[in-house]
Amino acid sequence: MTHLFTRRGALAGLAGSAAFPLGLRAQGAVFDAEVAIVGAGAAGVAAARELQKLGRTFVIVEARDRIGGRTFTDTSLGAPFDAGALYIHWAERNPWREIAESLRVETVDSSALTGPSQFFDNGEGTQFGGRRANFQEISRLFDPDVAPVPDVSFVERVGSLGADNRGGATAIARMALGDEPENISALDYARLWSGDDLVVPSGYGALVERHAQGLDIRTSTPVTAIDYSGAGVVLETPKGNLRVRAAVVTIPVGVLKSGAVRFTPELPAETRDGLDGLAMGALSKIGLKFNGQRFGIAPGTDLWQRLGPRASFDFECWPFGRDIVIAYFGGDHARDVVGRGEREALNIVLDEFVKLVGADARKSFERGVVHGWSVEPYSLGCYSHALPGHADSRAKLARPVAERLFFAGEATPIEEDFGGAMTAGGASLAGVAAARAAAKLFG
Ligand SMILES: Cc1cc2nc3c(=O)[nH]c(=O)nc-3n(C[C@H](O)[C@H](O)[C@H](O)COP(=O)(O)OP(=O)(O)OC[C@H]3O[C@@H](n4cnc5c(N)ncnc54)[C@H](O)[C@@H]3O)c2cc1C
Incomplete structure (x- = not known):
């Protein structure tokens, strides 16, 4: 300049x-x-x-x-959903809890969005999915009060765990942190605060x-x-x-x-x-709007579709009883899907959902919206990690x-x-x- x-x-x-x-x-x-x-x-x-x-x-x-910015309540599907931040994490000390109170904006415990989970391996129902992992055991590895956490990769940190727990840990990296576990510093992750999570029904x-x-x-x-x-x-x-x-x-x-x-x-x-x-990680969300059909899936249910060791979708069905499904996906899989352009990304996600709930879903599908934060020029990722x-x-x-x-x-x-x-x-x-x-x- x-x-x-x-x-x-x-x-x-x-x-x-x-x-x-x-x-x-x-x-x-x-x-x-x-x-x-x-x-x-x-x-x-x-x-x-x-x-x-x-x-x-x-x-x-x-x-x-x-x-x-990365907080954005999308209303284009006729019902609000948060395309970016959803949870007011560690609400005890989060300024947004007090701001919501002062503006009289309703917040509710995040359990309002939590329902049963169903697991699928390439469309085939499986009993356990990631649930075979012992998340308490994984958490101990990232708890500095238990032992100092070295500045090594997530993968290295969980290397001593059995296969199921390693699988659970890498799923956390991709779906919560948005990136591949070999790229994430275990120490950076271990420093994050935890606490009660709230959600804002209006966004x-x-x-x-x-x-x-x-x-x-x-x-x-x-x-x-x-x-x-x-x-x-x-x-x-x-x-x-x-x-x-x-x-x-x-x-x-x-x-x-x-x-x-x-x-x-x-x-x-x-x-x-x-x-x-x-x-920057690549956690992405795609919203799908249906015509009111529920395909036998109760509101709040998460359908987890595992497509391989490095690719999965989580379909959050009918949050707050709304006629929408939100597909979550992260890591290199997300970079690949959203990198193909909005139309193809939407088709991929709808196809995967149809595999899980049946062809009726395609008939009652109305429209969708893609939020590929890793390709949006003013964010280029979901959030940062060391x-x-x-x-x-x-x-x-x-x-x-x-x-x-x-x-x-x-x-x-x-x-x-x-x-x-x-x-x-x-x-x-x-x-x-x-x-x-x-x-x-x-x-
Ligand atoms: C899918 C997803 C899920 C998430 N879930 C949660 C969650 O549940 N809870 C939570 O707390 N957080 C969550 N986050 C993270 C949270 O959204 C971000 O950490 C937070 O919103 C970042 O705020 P910020 O102000 O630092 O950055 P931003 O919100 O990105 O704000 C930066 C602003 O700068 C603007 N900008 C960029 N370039 C320029 C430029 N050259 N000139 C002028 N302006 C520019 C951008 O448009 C943007 O508005 C999530 C994020 C994503 C993407």
Whole structure:
């Protein structure tokens, strides 16, 4: 970016559109606001609310034409379902529980979504499926209170277990963390907080959107370059340059790693190391809408279809009694399926569902919607995990750059505590922490 402090020039081409407010003066330069928040997901919205509380001026720019990021309640099937975050994890300390309460948005225990499970091997019913695994035994391997967990791969950590437990552990990696177990640091996983989970019947994404109501968010404004070589930070967007004193950058790790945003000067080695040590999983969801037929499947039932050692689908049937089925799938299998394009992905998933419940399902199928987060350009993955041997990566990414760039989101910890990583709750805590750090610049 070469046009430092030439925002007016850039805006001249916008036929008078008031893209950004103007007029703060600091260190001899004119800034559009004290802080820019890049991204209006859980982290960005939380950062904005905190800066508002602290009385700072800020501008939020968001690449998509909607807010919420990886929290998104899709209503295109006629009933809401969460295409991204669903559970308010570790609700005891999750800020979204209190936010829901204050907005009078109903939350219920996650058991409301839990029903019986049925297991299939390539369409053939099997009695046990993954249930032969002893999940308590697996959990002990990832419990730092039982024994220190080394920074090795998930696969290496569970190598001493019997075949059934190894199978159960690798299923956790793919379906909960979204990636192949050989790519995941056991220590990074072991640090995650646990607790009670709540769900939001009207949608987690809708809750985040409501919390953002009233904030001035510039949507459809992707930041393409960030220049922090001068006294402040200049953000390049197709709607003009934005000049601020500091930026809270909540762009997902996958997008940062892709090079879609150019940094000038290049990010410091520590930040780049942090990014190199993190990767994004590929958990995907496809929603299927039916005409009210249930095919003998009770609401809340999970149908697990195993297609081989590295590929499976979980079909969550009729959540909250709605006429929809949500297919979950992760890891390389998900990358392959969503990489084939929406139409083919949808056909694959419908075919697999029909194999389990019978041909009537095809007749009563109305429409579907694909959420392949690993191919969406503004997420490029579901959430981050550290690669084996790189459990220190989150802390590296979280360190402020040049006292004016503050990376925040599900990938970054708060004060050396990594437990909230991967979640919308953790992203919000990180957003608040980054906002406070940025606000300190102004006394
Ligand atoms: C399928 C799935 C299931 C999940 N389930 C859960 C769950 O049950 N519970 C839970 O807590 N979490 C869950 N998560 C994770 C959770 O959704 C994320 O951890 C959290 O929402 C991340 O918030 P964030 O603000 O860090 O990032 P995001 O929500 O991704 O926000 C970043 C924002 O930056 C924007 N952006 C990207 N590039 C640019 C750019 N160049 N310029 C401007 N803006 C840009 C994006 O559009 C986005 O809005 C799930 C995620 C997925 C995908």
